[in-house]
Amino acid sequence: MADVTGSCLCGSVAFRITGPMEKPLNCHCTNCRKQHGAAFRSRIRVHEDHFEWLKGEELIKFYESSPGFRRGFCSNCGTPVVNRPGGPGYKRFALNPHAASELGIPMGILDGEPDIEPKMHVFVENKAPWFEITDDLTQYETLPKSFDPEDFA
Numbered sequence: 001m002a003d004v005t006g007s008c009l010c011g012s013v014a015f016r017i018t019g020p021m022e023k024p025l026n027c028h029c030t031n032c033r034k035q036h037g038a039a040f041r042s043r044i045r046v047h048e049d050h051f052e053w054l055k056g057e058e059l060i061k062f063y064e065s066s067p068g069f070r071r072g073f074c075s076n077c078g079t080p081v082v083n084r085p086g087g088p089g090y091k092r093f094a095l096n097p098h099a100a101s102e103l104g105i106p107m108g109i110l111d112g113e114p115d116i117e118p119k120m121h122v123f124v125e126n127k128a129p130w131f132e133i134t135d136d137l138t139q140y141e142t143l144p145k146s147f148d149p150e151d152f153a
């Protein structure tokens, strides 16, 4: 599989993904909706060893939206670029012990035609009232009990 690249709206920030794109999903939680100004956030997780900055890392500013969960955006244009879960105080280590080495990346900033699509909806309990889910993907009120790789196959 060819490397996937991504970039922000102004083009000052760019990166490359050199390994698997994992856990593709649509998150309807309030924080993701606010971060994106959209009905939901479509994201993947990537191991930090499989992520390389091409340019603009110094422009990334982080906002800690809940303890141990930092959301990083381009300080020039505001594009959400990379989220870092798994910091001090992070609540979901029981669900995901590897959170500290994962980066969350919005699918909407990937360039070209990456070979990936969301496999589930999470935090549907926070879904925007004006948006209707019309696909057949599994919907979770909050999160699944575990992130079984089979769920993403």
Ligand SMILES: [Zn+2]
Pocket (backbone or CB within 6 Å): 008, 009, 010, 011, 012, 013, 074, 075, 076, 077, 078, 079
């Ligand atoms: Zn930018």
Ligand SMILES: [Zn+2]
Pocket (backbone or CB within 6 Å): 027, 028, 029, 030, 031, 032, 033, 041, 123
């Ligand atoms: Zn979310």
